[in-house]
Amino acid sequence: MEIFLDTANVDDIKRFARIGIIEGVTTNPALIAKEGRNFMHVVEEICTIIDGPVSAEVISTDADKMIQEGRMIAGIHENIVVKIPAIPAGFEAVYTLAQERIKTNLTIIYTSNQALLGAKVGATYVSPFVGRLDATSTNGADLIKEISQIYNNYDFKTKILAASMRNVVYAKHAALAGAHVATIPPEVLDEMMKSELTDLGLAGFLKDWETLPEEKRQYFAH
Numbered sequence: 001m002e003i004f005l006d007t008a009n010v011d012d013i014k015r016f017a018r019i020g021i022i023e024g025v026t027t028n029p030a031l032i033a034k035e036g037r038n039f040m041h042v043v044e045e046i047c048t049i050i051d052g053p054v055s056a057e058v059i060s061t062d063a064d065k066m067i068q069e070g071r072m073i074a075g076i077h078e079n080i081v082v083k084i085p086a087i088p089a090g091f092e093a094v095y096t097l098a099q100e101r102i103k104t105n106l107t108i109i110y111t112s113n114q115a116l117l118g119a120k121v122g123a124t125y126v127s128p129f130v131g132r133l134d135a136t137s138t139n140g141a142d143l144i145k146e147i148s149q150i151y152n153n154y155d156f157k158t159k160i161l162a163a164s165m166r167n168v169v170y171a172k173h174a175a176l177a178g179a180h181v182a183t184i185p186p187e188v189l190d191e192m193m194k195s196e197l198t199d200l201g202l203a204g205f206l207k208d209w210e211t212l213p214e215e216k217r218q219y220f221a222h
Contacts, residue, residue: 001175004053004183006165008032008042012186013049024053026105026127026163026183028083040076047077055105055125055183057083058093066093074102081124083107086114091121098122105161112146119156125181130174131164140170144177168192 004024005016008031016022025046032039043056054077058069070082070093081103084090094104098121106118107127118126128147130140140162147160161181162174168191174182184192209217 001179002181003189004055004161004181005050005189006031006163006183006185008035008037008046009186010042010045010049013046016186016189017050021189022050022052024055024079024181024183025050026055026083026161028057028107029059043073043076043080047079050079052079053081053103053125054079055081055083055107057107058085061085061087061089063089063092063096066090067096070097070102070104071100081105083127086110086118086126091117094118094123095121098124107163110143112143112150115147115158115160116150119151119154119158123158125159125161127161127163127183129164130162131166131170133164140164141173141177144174144179148178 002023003021004026005013005022006026008027013025032042035042046054056073058066060066060069066084066089073082074080082097083105084093085108086106090106094106097104103124105125105127106123109115109126109128110133115126128143133140133143144160144162151158159180161183162179163183165171165182165184165188168188171182171184171188171192
């Protein structure tokens, strides 16, 4: 499963890019607004940091305007993926942009029917909102499994991008359910690297190491 970082904070993107565990970035209007910077400048900078898909979202709800915005956003960099909401006008916009070979991410998906239609109109990715589904007592992992089965049935090339990863459990369930990609916030990705048992184990190893006489602990001596 590929991991995208769900943020518009360039410092976090640089940090995780150095670690080597992210393949792309997703943003949305709320994340851009949180940074308080110019939209174009933020997206351009992100594209210089990560050599992979960078999702940037339209803000219109009219098909023609979404198409215009999509073309403009796609022109920022070859790695841009245009995020478009899964509303009726959004399907039309995705279809038109796909015909122009512009990569798209049909987002805010809550049903397998939306994902099916997204694949049919040529979306590069569909983004089921796993965390928000679970918050309404609907199993987000089950939705990923449904979409995966539909795509396998008909050999669709659209990728499932699990979104709304609110905690490490959602990320694990997305991977188990077969999502091609999960977009994960920095704080959750930080938690995925941690375990209290790992910390305890390391503390024990280092404590035992300290029992060795100083002259025999010249591990890094030159």
